[in-house]
Amino acid sequence: MKFTATVALGVAAIFLSSMQAHALVGPSKSGDAFSPYVVMVLKRTQSRAGFCSGVVVARDVVLTAAHCVTGAADIRILPSSGGQTDLLEVATVQTHPEFRPNAPRTRERSIDLALVRMKSPLPPQLSAAPRHNGETITIGTRFRIAGFGIAVEGNERSAGKLREGELAARAPLSSILLWANDPSGKGFGACTGDSGGPVFANDSATLVAITAWASGSGKRQCGLLTQATLVAPQAKWIDSVLATWGAR
Numbered sequence: 001m002k003f004t005a006t007v008a009l010g011v012a013a014i015f016l017s018s019m020q021a022h023a024l025v026g027p028s029k030s031g032d033a034f035s036p037y038v039v040m041v042l043k044r045t046q047s048r049a050g051f052c053s054g055v056v057v058a059r060d061v062v063l064t065a066a067h068c069v070t071g072a073a074d075i076r077i078l079p080s081s082g083g084q085t086d087l088l089e090v091a092t093v094q095t096h097p098e099f100r101p102n103a104p105r106t107r108e109r110s111i112d113l114a115l116v117r118m119k120s121p122l123p124p125q126l127s128a129a130p131r132h133n134g135e136t137i138t139i140g141t142r143f144r145i146a147g148f149g150i151a152v153e154g155n156e157r158s159a160g161k162l163r164e165g166e167l168a169a170r171a172p173l174s175s176i177l178l179w180a181n182d183p184s185g186k187g188f189g190a191c192t193g194d195s196g197g198p199v200f201a202n203d204s205a206t207l208v209a210i211t212a213w214a215s216g217s218g219k220r221q222c223g224l225l226t227q228a229t230l231v232a233p234q235a236k237w238i239d240s241v242l243a244t245w246g247a248r
Contacts, residue, residue, distance in 0.1 A: 030162070031146045031147075031163045033205075034146045035162055036126055037207075038162055038198060039054045039062055039078060039126070040148050041054040041068050042076045042087065043070060053146070053195065054077070054116065055210070056129060057129065057207075058242055060248055062115070063115055063207075063238070065195045065196035065210055065211065066099040067101065069114045070093075077118060088120075090118060092116075095114045098110065099112055109176070111176070112210070112212040113210055129198065129200070134232035134235075137169050140183075142167070142202035143169070143201065144201070145164060145167050145190060145194070145198070145226065147190065147193060147197030148163075153191060166182075166183065167183070167189065168182075168183040177209075177229060179225065180227075181226065190213075190214040190226040191214060191221070191222035209231055214226050
């Protein structure tokens with residue numbers, strides 16, 4: 001399969017299992033305010049192509065979900081700002097050592113994070129998002145989530161546009177994961193294509209977590225609950241990999 005943005009978006013990403021985060025369904029708005037930080041992470045296999053979201057953490061490095069990546073040759077990055085249409089090549093990928101691919105089935109602890117290093121620096125219109133310092137999160141704390149996923153569940157053509165919206169922390173509180181839902185109760189949340197995308201602090205582009213999983217009500221897979229991996233507790237691993245890579 002030829003690796004192009006058109007192919008990847010046309011197949012529209014059913015490479016994620018139903019147990020993983022699926023895009024922003026429910027009431028959302030344009031995510032243009034976050035476009036300097038957010039990218040699309042495209043992935044291909046022998047027979048299909050799909051995508052996730054990701055966030056810039058260095059001039060040549062993107063942070064995403066580990067379940068969104070494979071080998072570097074099968075991944076491309078598509079920036080969301082500046083009218084960029086060229087797919088950017090990847091040099092190397094590093095998944096978190098505690099990532100467990102079968103965790104949704106086995107219920108193991110898993111850190112669903114991966115760092116993706118580019119072959120060359122990202123376009124100048126992109127910037128590294130500042131990271132959260134680990135300040136305590138309480139129930140009800142508001143966040144902004146951004147991603148390229150589907151806006152209408154079951155409609156793949158509704159994917160591919162950067163959107164954002166508000167979520168609030170809910171129980172259980174965890175030192176590893178953020179559990180969040182729509183504070184308005186209107187069914188907003190992550191869905192297919194939002195995996196790997198950022199969860200920002202409500203009042204800034206400070207990166208708090210990376211979207212990992214979502215669930216829905218009844219037969220729906222999205223819009224009820226969004227789960228994300230907190231970034232601050234993994235700062236040592238992130239900084240270690242960036243230092244090893246000499247990331248800019």
